[in-house]
Amino acid sequence: MSGTRSALSRLGLDTGKKARLTRILFEYGLGNGTAMFLPYDQGLEHGPRDFFANPPASDPRYVVKLAQEGGFNGIVVQIGLAEKFYWDYAGEIPLVLKLNGKTDIPSDAEALSPLNATVEDAVRLGADAVGYTLYVGTPAQAVDFEQYRRVRQDAARLGMPLIVWAYPRGAAIEAKGGRDSFYAVDYAARTASELGADVVKVNFPHPERTTAVKEPYERDFTSQQAIDAVVRSANRTLVLVSGGSKAGDEAMLDKARQSMAAGATGLIFGRNVWQRPHDESLRFVDSLRKILSEYPSEVS
Amino acid sequence: MSGTRSALSRLGLDTGKKARLTRILFEYGLGNGTAMFLPYDQGLEHGPRDFFANPPASDPRYVVKLAQEGGFNGIVVQIGLAEKFYWDYAGEIPLVLKLNGKTDIPSDAEALSPLNATVEDAVRLGADAVGYTLYVGTPAQAVDFEQYRRVRQDAARLGMPLIVWAYPRGAAIEAKGGRDSFYAVDYAARTASELGADVVKVNFPHPERTTAVKEPYERDFTSQQAIDAVVRSANRTLVLVSGGSKAGDEAMLDKARQSMAAGATGLIFGRNVWQRPHDESLRFVDSLRKILSEYPSEVS
Amino acid sequence: MSGTRSALSRLGLDTGKKARLTRILFEYGLGNGTAMFLPYDQGLEHGPRDFFANPPASDPRYVVKLAQEGGFNGIVVQIGLAEKFYWDYAGEIPLVLKLNGKTDIPSDAEALSPLNATVEDAVRLGADAVGYTLYVGTPAQAVDFEQYRRVRQDAARLGMPLIVWAYPRGAAIEAKGGRDSFYAVDYAARTASELGADVVKVNFPHPERTTAVKEPYERDFTSQQAIDAVVRSANRTLVLVSGGSKAGDEAMLDKARQSMAAGATGLIFGRNVWQRPHDESLRFVDSLRKILSEYPSEVS
């Protein structure tokens, strides 16, 4: 019972959001309504240690060029790299400005990702979408939702698509099955939809992680059933599935296939791409593109 | 002594303006750095009388489709049509939101084109540029400049390219050679540049209109010399040459050729296009495209 | 070549405007997508002289009750009557708050209708639409457009349908064929559409008034051809045709029939209704309702 992706014209989008998403999905990448984004905010989220596997990747220019060579639909960066590097490539590849972020040095028990930039910064830089990390389940939920609300309102006022990184996180999540359980990911996808995200980025759900999750999630589900359910929970919010830390290729490609079959719009793979040597990156991306090419949408 | 068009990277553009202009010039139309815009604000500027020559053109959908069929780089409309019609085509063809406009019913002696929309409206609608009509030489100059300044500042703040319709107009212009003289058009192009336009739309200059113009313009100049000078006066402001009212085809194509040879970026032809029957429009547009294809730029 | 009315879902309306217009068009009156409004701002626009023909009509309660008895889709009043009388009928009949208005004591040569209330007043009073008089062609055009722009932006921000009374007016109009010529009415309808009205109220055009109008309007047109063209010029802006000063019944009913055949959404008849004795009013309104009942729309 896999899913079908809705046309952009059926998502309740206003003109500006529809214009910008149409551009991302139909003018760049495969141009078939699917999307592959290259996130590059790990220098802030994890520190430069993520670049030791492939040192050239510490240079933002290397990564932007990789995104262009690989036919990505957009790159995702924090304000500093956007200000310093995007001018060189402006308009040649869509920019997703990540509006919040943090280091991983302090404890994540009360995770909160502070705003480093505004939707107006994104407009000024010619970005086609903004990203916001919402830590679903964090004890700092009240501050997070309040901060998110202002971003959502600015995005609505300026017609800017809002991509929510819906990350189950914090002490309470760890006590209720952990951040990757089907329960947690499904709840996160629905939370983003309930709070007005245009697109939601989720990690692939693990239905086998049933310890301490809510009762309905204790039953047996296949991976496909789980990701199907997550995409349904997101309803008219488009779904991007993330790659997470670098893992085995076949496992990654399986997740990608199942996600697209479920009705996801695309993939957002970072470390799995740029932590590889250059040519191997492109070969891996090519495998992902083949999968995406099998799930086209009509232009709205 | 014809000219060369500057690369976008040499124009002093900030990131957002560069992103949006790159998109217009390299992702749409011929994708070669030239541009052909279809203006459709005559319903306000002249009234529906302009549609009697080809009645289907009174329907905005007809004109947007024509722009798509003809491979235009963008359409130019007022806020009302943008709000009501652009959603259907959002992101499929760039939108230039014309921010001011007026009817031609009151006298033009003290011409002033009032603001009907803001740069923020353009952002919200996903437009890639805004247009402003500046009546160069009007006795209402102080009000016009003041109104323009706020538009320029908003455009700078939001990274939105600003296209200035630089129209010599008003009683003083009529007394000093008229609106189409080389003197008037040259001064208008320079004024737009001095006041910070990113792109300037001018009418093709008439060097033979020398009555009452300033002394240096009384000499003999060819059309090519005149348009060369106008493009130089605009310096780093990109130049679009307008078609004006419908005229003989060969005359129009000659103007187009001379403009592109002078270093103009493109053409903005409205009535000359959509006042013709549908297929004849496309044939005429095809002739224009052939000219543009001979003047490519490198992507910056 | 008469027209078809567009469904509300095809007009580019945002959610709030669609909700309020659906309420007006499908929950009140005939509930069939047509509309009949009772305007009652003549006490300001003309003074109490308009009530001498039927003195009870000087009492707002009389007129609101008449609107209810006659099955109108809404009443149109200025802020003062809305504040003092609408509470009694709040929610029982839709309120259209007229935001600007003026006396007819000073000359109309540079006509301008100043704001007396805001869109936020309309929200506070539970109104389902606002009205704005735009004097198309007035020498005060710059001030009028500027004032209108702020109303349009407030209406967009608050999801409030904006009905524009598009009235050709001022010395230049009088010199170019007068306010009721086909040329003037057609231009007015288009201007409202270009400037973003959701609904436009026009007077019925007089194609026989050809003195001093622009050339294409000098030809022979029937009334039906003229009103067809006006509705097309308004494109996705819904059209209401006004009754103007009290006239012969058959002439009025003919205009109504031609308007609805042309694709208008409805009628806005004031003096023609409430200047008659009570029961005669209702008989006349009944004739109008019969016409409207022949032009139903599907609920979107």
Place this chain on the structure above:
Amino acid sequence: MSGTRSALSRLGLDTGKKARLTRILFEYGLGNGTAMFLPYDQGLEHGPRDFFANPPASDPRYVVKLAQEGGFNGIVVQIGLAEKFYWDYAGEIPLVLKLNGKTDIPSDAEALSPLNATVEDAVRLGADAVGYTLYVGTPAQAVDFEQYRRVRQDAARLGMPLIVWAYPRGAAIEAKGGRDSFYAVDYAARTASELGADVVKVNFPHPERTTAVKEPYERDFTSQQAIDAVVRSANRTLVLVSGGSKAGDEAMLDKARQSMAAGATGLIFGRNVWQRPHDESLRFVDSLRKILSEYPSEVS
């Protein structure tokens, strides 16, 4: 009875204005407390006709390079050229952003120079001073003073030196001796000082123009006496003397010598410089520099 220039530390300047003026006067040009500015806003004020005498001067790059080669203390441009060209030379030569300007097409009888940019624009661009044209004596005085007041307040708040182009202008001035009379220039210098200019730019006074001037100016004065008086009228407002339209070299150098002897801080020569062929420009500038080198100040 020639004058002495005050030290910067005796002018009542706050920290930011003192910092920026010190930079202009002691870090650039001769570095001796004198100044030579190259104004380049004639493309707006007069139109491109001013460039016909030396066509390369229509290119802003030519003029900025000339300013660098000639050892000027700053260039003066409008916002458009500042935005498009100053980045290339940012910090290498001080920028004076001219905040207002106009075309010379409409009549000057009620001269008013509208604002095209703000002091905050100047800060953002790294300018070291702003320029404002005040039309002393214009019938539009009330609007001019009001507009000026806001500039002065912004300049004070942001520590930005304010250079006032004090130009006698308008019908009343023409009726009272004309714009260059000793009477008019003296009044203009004092007006700038009374209204809070940090620096005032004046034309060299003509004491021989006595027709219709106020009585005390009807007597016999030498040029030196006149310019001495003008500098005294400016008191703690530094004085720059302008070159005006291109004139005989010896006459120009005489004016320069008399101005510096009177206690002026420097010269602001535009057309007299860049309307000459390149090498002749530099030779002329060298003559000016020799004069300035004879009038050093101590660093405050």
Place this chain on the structure above:
Amino acid sequence: MSGTRSALSRLGLDTGKKARLTRILFEYGLGNGTAMFLPYDQGLEHGPRDFFANPPASDPRYVVKLAQEGGFNGIVVQIGLAEKFYWDYAGEIPLVLKLNGKTDIPSDAEALSPLNATVEDAVRLGADAVGYTLYVGTPAQAVDFEQYRRVRQDAARLGMPLIVWAYPRGAAIEAKGGRDSFYAVDYAARTASELGADVVKVNFPHPERTTAVKEPYERDFTSQQAIDAVVRSANRTLVLVSGGSKAGDEAMLDKARQSMAAGATGLIFGRNVWQRPHDESLRFVDSLRKILSEYPSEVS
């Protein structure tokens, strides 16, 4: 594998930031694109105890004169000293206004440096850059990032270069290798770059501190390898290396040499300079200048 410093024109700087940095780097100090700043905020950060080693250094005038004698490119002070002392030297040496600061009396476990001044204060005082201390890794990260964001946006709006003191600090850092580890300094440099600093001040990294650091930093690295990596992590953010507390001269000069070889732009040495007796200070500064003179850049 040491590095090369990028030209200012390749850093994605807007006009105002480029103007001010060009001034600092090419008009003051050695004028060769390197920089030596004299920080003097220790009276707040540590209290007057820092002045006991050389009592004259408690007088701001002593320190500013030392900066002038030593040929520094700028002094760094808090708002109070800027207000009281900079007027005397305004424009003679660039001012870096430190916008936040704190005493060292409370615990640093949740370190946060509150704002004491704004970017607008810096503009008003004629400063050429602002400084902000970001405590990378502090549990107060959310407040710190939020406070920083507003400074970054003001600096962008006003074209003011932003120097970030990127200091690893707080309980979590102490538990993960401490503030001077290569891991901590590298992460801090990258954080400043990701968040949009124009210049970052770091402490020299200690690769030998490997206890509890992230895995890739446990390997063997030389000092040169470590500082090379830090400069690469900062990418287009210019790097200043700090002297920290007074240490052995040869050790300090070695660090300076390695930093410049790595591609740093310069040094920021305070206590190491002004805690020495006057003449010894100047001798030490002279040794630093010799190093800087070996690493010139071209003016952009």
